[in-house]
Amino acid sequence: MRYLLTYDFMESMRVTNQWLGSTARAMCSYPQLGLAANPFINLTAAWGEVTERSFARMVAKPDWGIYSIPGDDGRDHIISVETVLPRPFGDLIRFKVHGREPTGRKVLLVAPMSGHYATLLRSTVLSLLPDCDVYITDWHNARDIPVSEGKFDVEDYTLYLVDFLKEMGPDTHVIAVCQPAPLALAATAYLAEEDPDAQPRTLTLIGGPIDPDAAATDVTDFGNRVTMGQLERHVIQRVGFKYRGAGRLVYPGLQQLTSFMAMNAEKHAKAFTDQIMRVAKGEAGDHDKHNKFYDEYLAVMDMTAEFYLSTVERIFKGLEIAQNKFVVDGKQVDIGKITTVAVKTVEGGKDDISAPGQCVAALDLCTGLPPEKKANYLEPNAGHYGIFAGKSWRNNIRPLVLDFIDANCDVPKTPVKETATAAE
Template sequence: MFYQLYEMNHAAMVPFRAAADVMRLAYRNPLNPLTHTVFGRAMAAGLEVFERATRRYGKPEFGLAETLIDDRPAAVREKIVWQKPFCDLLHFERALPAGHAPDPKFLVVAPMSGHYATLLRGTVEALLPSAEIYITDWIDARMVPVTDGNFDLDDYIDYVIEMLHHLGPDTHVIAVCQPSVPVLAAVALMESNGDPFVPSSMTLMGGPIDTRINPTAVNALAETKPLDWFRDNVIMNVPWPQPGFMRAVYPGFLQLSGFMSMNLDRHMIAQKDFFVHLVKNDGDGAEKHRDFYDEYLAVMDLTAEFYLQTVETVFMKHALPKGEMMHRGKRVDTSAIRNVALLTVEGENDDISGVGQTAAAQTICTNIPDDMRMHFLQPDVGHYGVFNGSRFRREIAPRIVNFAREHGRTSKSPVKRVIKGGKAG
């Protein structure tokens, strides 16, 4: 019922948003004398802030049409190469120059935690010049009919294994944040089964492998509430007329409320600064705000079964680091991983996955040889900086590519490992 009221409220706001947009255009029309006054700019700015604050943000585009390969522009084409009801696998197909040596092949597993895969646009953009990139494009659960069945953490792991099979041998997998646990579990299961398509290397970035280490506010919530509390308070049915009508989900708007409440003061200041930028005609500052919030405010629903199973397995029971995680009746044994190189990456100021939570993978994967493992702590970055931004492009992305080149099975090339500005081991 609450979800339906939310939808009705959005529908009721449509004429007010339309009116605000019309008035904003009027105050920005160069033929309007008020446009050139502080009053006119302030009115236009206030109307835009109102329209954007009440808008529903759709799924963003990656928009990566070009990259640089060997210092020359190369066209990039986005292509779906594998599909399931809850996920598309996208390939960023590059127009490689003649004679270009093969690059490492990466499966980037994007978080299924509220935002779309486009949150990793900067991650993909930084890796594209040096790698063949595939990324999981998770589908908004409200868009999947109930006739397509359920999707839980076990299904997530199955999807990862199926995608690795589809991509074939010598694939390198990258898990950003939430998927670190299911990706590590998938690799462990593949190794246990002697799967020939096990990835050559696995990179885990800012992930909750063991949330008992340096617990954050996100971890504390799961520790203080029983699972029934989450089921009773955050699970709702998708309202009509969405394709996923009556599917039980954790709604995106509730997730967004949680995200924003953690740093509410920063978001309020950002809105004020946006208003000031518009009044001062500071186009660059205003455009940066639009770009960030167009992505940040675009959220998707998660299936109830996936969300609840993840909360219980990862944040309440800490099943993976305890060696108690099960997948379809089989125990996930991380000590079975012997042939997959492991790189873990953390941010010094991460307030989502505390320092040490991702590095715990190095401890529980006991049988990976020392020369096939590496940990990197990036100073002065928070959670977002682990996979995006200038420091990611300059410090982290080159390490990921070099690590993959060093541990590729079909085309190994010696790479000198140089660590600057961080800690490695």
């Protein structure tokens, strides 16, 4: 049971910090302390409130929080989240819009499995719902999956996408965001040979590391700076006694969060310091900008060890997708076999995670596609988040993606509605 106690120690530290925050908040909130004109009391209570909320969010799966959307008929249409195909490591879910006819655009959003829940794409879902019938891959937290369910690596991820596409049918349009872009491309190529009728109509790849070496960043080049032995020795742990997946080898979400925070440590430190001051002054709200962002950002999930390690070894180190030598279930996948699925890539000019050049490499791999079924778009001033959820997505990229879908689909569609402009 090596590393199991390490996992429990990390969880114990999280719980301790949450307890310290709640204690400070409670102790410094007694009315009698208001008689003492000491700002330190308010600051301590504010620190406790921010600290308690932050550490509590780290183990909570966020809600989708999507309840209704306005319709062309002047009514608000209720949204319900339905599980279409349940699987041990992730479900195919659907956002059903009650009282609305099908739009003709059936979209599968492929969410990343990179430390955050699929709710990271909440704003993407919201922007697509008025014009599309939206489905998404809802990956489960590995700490909650019993060891008896077996392994889950990049090949299993690819086969899950294959099963989801078969379930949804051939009139599907896939939008893969970031990390799953190479595997969505592989799943499409797999279907091209094994079950051509189940292929999607279009495949949109957004900011994905198809060829990490095309324009290396600190993130994509990480695999070249460490050995697989070092990764396995230093970042892989066993789930502790508290969760259903006790004993499962994972890459812990809390460890991934530490890496996320370290990349912009000064920015995060200032954000929390400013929030403490706002709470102390009574200027903060439960759903203010800070809480809205960090409630999602701090909610992390564990990845199975085999998925994390196989991603680094095969996608980043071995470049199996970039060199068209990816193997799924003992069969080599040939991306050149994609001949009918229109493929579009989207990149951000200021993307420091998956730099321009990494994603567009997919088009060169699609040797069987005619030029008219290939498209690429570069949003010059967008960062990584902006190309799928920020202002650049809403104002520029989303309309282009919907036009691309419409140009490659014969199903009657409802007119595209403009989304409101908002700050990124």
